[in-house]
Amino acid sequence: MIDTLKQHITEVEKFSADNLEDIETFRIKYLGKKGLLTHFFSEFKNVSNDQKKEFGQTINLLKTSATDKVNSLKAALEDNTKQKASGRDLTRPGEPLELGARHPISVVKNQIIEIFSRIGFNVSEGPEIEDDWHNFTALNLPEYHPARDMQDTFFIQTDPDILLRTHTSSVQVRYMENNKPPIRTISPGRVYRNEAISARSHCFFHQVEGLYIDKDVSFADLKQTLQFFTTELFGKSKIRLRPSYFPFTEPSAEVDVYWGLETETDYRITKGTGWLEIMGCGMVDPNVLENCGIDSEEYSGFAFGMGIDRIAMLQHQISDIRLLSENDVRFLAQFKSSF
Numbered sequence: 001m002i003d004t005l006k007q008h009i010t011e012v013e014k015f016s017a018d019n020l021e022d023i024e025t026f027r028i029k030y031l032g033k034k035g036l037l038t039h040f041f042s043e044f045k046n047v048s049n050d051q052k053k054e055f056g057q058t059i060n061l062l063k064t065s066a067t068d069k070v071n072s073l074k075a076a077l078e079d080n081t082k083q084k085a086s087g088r089d090l091t092r093p094g095e096p097l098e099l100g101a102r103h104p105i106s107v108v109k110n111q112i113i114e115i116f117s118r119i120g121f122n123v124s125e126g127p128e129i130e131d132d133w134h135n136f137t138a139l140n141l142p143e144y145h146p147a148r149d150m151q152d153t154f155f156i157q158t159d160p161d162i163l164l165r166t167h168t169s170s171v172q173v174r175y176m177e178n179n180k181p182p183i184r185t186i187s188p189g190r191v192y193r194n195e196a197i198s199a200r201s202h203c204f205f206h207q208v209e210g211l212y213i214d215k216d217v218s219f220a221d222l223k224q225t226l227q228f229f230t231t232e233l234f235g236k237s238k239i240r241l242r243p244s245y246f247p248f249t250e251p252s253a254e255v256d257v258y259w260g261l262e263t264e265t266d267y268r269i270t271k272g273t274g275w276l277e278i279m280g281c282g283m284v285d286p287n288v289l290e291n292c293g294i295d296s297e298e299y300s301g302f303a304f305g306m307g308i309d310r311i312a313m314l315q316h317q318i319s320d321i322r323l324l325s326e327n328d329v330r331f332l333a334q335f336k337s338s339f
């Protein structure tokens with residue numbers, strides 16, 4: 001008899017059910033009024049005295065395990081129903097977390113800011129919708145000056161005084177108007193030019209312009225600063241300055257960095273010369289200083305400006321500038337960086 005009881009205990013422990021009917025049938029089988037336990041209890045009187053103790057213990061064990069089983073199965077079933085009702089499957093593995101990547105324009109911009117901040121330049125920003133004064137006139141580009149044609153301009157509606165800035169030199173004007181020398185600032189931002197969109201040029205792009213004004217600032221300071229910059233950003237220290245023209249600087253120059261001619265890519269991007277043009281620069285024209293309320297007898301300074309998009313394209317071998325503004329995640333996800 002005791003063996004039968006033990007067999008039932010094993011069976012009870014093994015039992016499993018996932019619906020109320022099966023659990024109820026199981027409960028009635030063991031714990032019901034006419035169930036097995038009632039039956040076994042009534043057998044108690046027939047058990048010999050020396051077995052009564054063990055029989056009693058075993059029958060109690062069977063009772064507890066049957067009761068526990070019914071309770072735990074019911075609880076599990078309830079949990080499950082709740083989970084289903086909430087519409088969530090809590091057993092489902094988690095979705096992998098996708099880490100975002102910074103836009104290559106931001107990466108390059110931050111690299112440039114970091115390099116210049118090491119030699120004391122702060123960051124200044126200004127509006128993208130500008131007036132004529134800050135974008136042109138203050139920069140030695142009065143109305144009807146032919147050099148205005150160098151930067152095809154978007155005007156806002158019909159007001160020729162309000163426009164989308166064509167360079168961040170406008171921010172430098174604002175900075176000079178509001179700050180006294182010494183000035184060391186770089187101005188990153190988006191600029192607009194009314195140009196046909198192609199793989200090489202877009203109607204908007206990004207610039208970082210720099211301005212340094214103090215007593216006795218010379219062209220040699222400019223050259224040193226630019227060389228420091230190209231060494232830090234590209235790891236290339238060989239530069240050359242070619243005479244050029246900008247209305248707001250005198251003298252003016254175009255800066256080329258020696259890229260090298262080691263690979264086929266070097267050959268292609270430098271058109272076989274090894275040299276790459278990366279920015280414009282010059283000594284700030286005294287007229288510009290005066291326009292911005294700075295005494296040109298006491299102070300001198302240099303300025304430079306470069307396109308971020310072109311540098312990003314160079315660094316990552318991006319062949320079409322339009323990719324930078326299309327926001328295709330397959331393109332953007334390729335740029336993981338700590339900057």
Ligand code: PHE
Nearest residue numbers: 167169280281282303304305
């Ligand atoms: N503002 C010029 C441009 O947009 C760049 C530049 C800045 C040139 C400062 C010289 C000095 O092309």
